[in-house]
Amino acid sequence: MDLVALRPWAGLCLLVAATPLMAAAPPSIEERLARLEARTAAAEARASTAESDARVLRDQLEQLNRQVTGKPRAPAGDNTGLIAANPAPPPAAPATLTAPAASLNDGFSYTAYARSGTIINQAAGAGHGSAYMTPAGSVGGAIGRLGTEVDTYIGLSLSKEMYASNGTRSTFVATIADGVENPNDWTAEDSEFNVRQAYSQLDNLASFQDSTMFRDAKLWAGKRYDRDNFDIHWLDFDVVSVAGTGGGIYDVRLSEDWRINASVISRTFGDLNTDNDKDIRSYIATLNQFFDDGRWQVMLNGIESRQNNDRLKVQDAAGNLTRRNKAGYTPAESGTHAMLAYHQPDFFGREGMFKTAVFYGKGLGAEIKSVGSDGELLDQAEAMRLVAYGQTHLNSDWRIAPALVAEHSKNRYVPGDDYRWVTLNLRLANELAQNFEMVYELSWQAMDLDPQGYSSRQAVSGDFWKFTIAPTFKPEVGDFFTRPELRLFATYMDWSKALDGYSDSDDFGQKGFKSGGVWQLGVQMETWF
Structure with a gap:
């Protein structure tokens, strides 16, 4: 079985097994700080991974947009052409076309x-x-x-x-x-x-x-x-x-x-x-x-x-x-x-x-x-x-x-x-x-x-x-x-x-x-x- 898939179950088993011990002897301040430091490091690692995945996704969307329109993707939230009193002509293809399957909520x-x-x-x-x-x-x-x-x-x-x-x-x-x-x-x-x-x-x-x-x-x-x-x-x-x-x-x-x-x-x-x-x-x-x-x-x-x-x-x-x-x-x-x-x-x-x-x-x-x-x-x-x-x-x-x-x-x-x-x-x-x-x-x-x-x-x-x-x-x-x-x-x-x-x-x-x-x-x- 995939070891990655076993991680949540292993953590749960350890938590259940440790419950009586924790009830009997509360952890010291040093132990709590050590655990907090470990959780912080894990969170930082997950955030770094998510940021890397987001960069990859943006690059993929940019490449897809260039293939479809020949132009780079508009910045997120850029709708100035929709709200100006006398709007300039919009780009040849709007941002709503940058994804292969646009949401029904677009527009x-x-x-x-x-x-x-x-x-x-x-x-x-x-x-x-x-x-x-x-x-x-x-x-x-x-x-x-x-x-x-x-x-x-x-x-x-x-x-x-x-x-x-x-x-x-x-x-x-x-x-x-x-x-x-x-x-x-x-x-x-x-x-x-x-x-x-x-x-x-x-x-x-x-x-x-x-x-x-x-x-x-x-x-x-x-x-x-x-x-x-x-x-x-x-x-x-x-x-x-x-x-x-x-x-x-x-x-x-x-x-x-x-x-x-x-x-x-x-x-x-x-x-x-x-x-x-x-x-x-x-x-x-x-x-x-x-x-x-x-x-x-x-x-x-x-x-x-x-x-x-x-x-x-x-x-x-x-x-x-x-x-x-x-x-x-x-x-x-x-x-x-x-x-x-x-x-x-x-x-x-x-x-x-x-x-x-x-x-x-x-x-x-x-x-x-x-x-x-x-x-x-x-x-x-x-x-x-x-x-x-x-x-x-x-x-x-x-x-x-x-x-x-x-x-x-x-x-x-x-x-x-x-x-x-x-x-x-x-x-x-x-x-x-x-x-x-x-x-x-x-x-x-x-x-x-x-x-x-x-x-x-x-x-x-x-x-x-x-x-x-x-x-x-x-x-x-x-x-x-x-x-x-x-x-x-x-x-x-x-x-x-x-x-x-x-x-x-x-x-x-x-x-x-x-x-x-x-x-x-x-x-x-x-x-x-």
Whole structure:
């Protein structure tokens, strides 16, 4: 028998045989030191052997790589070409091809966002919550999410990157999401499971490397939300969102300080109470321009929906089917939407960031945030919006994140309707320990809404405010965007009595949720990676 194979058994037998002796007479200090020195020498020998084996393996991989690609292997962890803002063309064969049998994990990554929480009201009943719970929320007016979220939501993105032998990179992305307000552990009946993205992208194209204009270009097709959408996280508010199914090109560089994106996508208007709502589509052509290294952004959108003339089957007095929106008026077939934004990489000279944007929309473009998603809008609909927000440190222990959103729209669904609202939101964080901070959020919203009876809504004017305090644990304090966060919270909110009468279908005015002041308590987890 192989003597090497007998070594473990021999050592075990010696150990068993020596046990009684050791129990009877413990070894001396000199004996212990001698044994320790022997074990140290053996460990050093094994480490030397392992290091030698590793050198041999690296040499073998280097030789294999040269045989396959004709080039030396890239240093371990060298992925600078994948994360640079304007990546240089990758080598003819990436590091993932250096082994004869690449792992399925090569080029695979995933990201996720999730939140889950529950709210109890002052009567020990189910709490009310939504960042859009006010009357102004019906036309996009958010109030702040801290202490108002009652749902469980998860979004998971899976990504796989692959390289061709000429260096072209292809990426496939799939995003799945689900959200429910049911707090049970099994909520399949209430599930809103959805595939939000399913698209492929090509970049570092070998055919484009001789062109200064297209060298960094990225081609994509499929279902996705635009790469350059951005949002105010503490409001749960997309500043602008272009999403649907189509195709486009990113990062065409017209000059050193001017690059453009272009895309065409389609989407439907959702549930319009018709038999063919899935066939009633809007088509959105987008031109996104970036100047001064991306600080200035000019977005232009054109929306067409010729199928909007076969929407709601409403009969006129003579019994003829006519095209009408839910209020009985002719909906728009087209629209325009424009945004001018400034992305500041600091907070007016301080650490942090600041963004501001102004919008104008006409016709189907009067839905400012989710472009091309509202088929009820009239041709004469107009909307203007201003957005400004940022975040910074006040000092070593306090952080602040202010936000302002204001909008005026008119002739949206009924000629003469008028919607005006403004939201001020302030989130503060006081860092008290390495893993603990106190988070505060104050929101105020004023509104003057005259829907002219659309969807049985009444004209109202008033304001709303809320204050939330949230003891928060997280891996490390110091940044608003470090997650996960585990929060307890208490929220107090109140609003003008007139707002209770805006609609019978919203939260305001419901039993246990009327003006005069409402307390709600809750717990929540939020994470992303």
